Amino acid sequence: MKRCSISPRQGLSLDRACGAVGILLGLLCQVVQWVFIAVIGLILIIAAFILPFIFWRCPACRRWLPTFRTWDLSCCPYCRERID
């Protein structure tokens, strides 16, 4: 099966970074009142909701991985492929 260029763990880190930066920009726009910062923050927060559906999948069987207890998830619960 074709492997994704980005691993599920990298995807999850990217997702959390998007969410964190989005929230920070949301807070920042309260201070500086720049609309484009609010728009970028909103796009990042929306991306943080969408990214797990793209990246948080098993690289071997392409099934979605569980979203709970992700820190000790070392292999796919469906096909036992290692998640790195």
Ligand SMILES: [Zn+2]
């Ligand atoms: Zn799998």
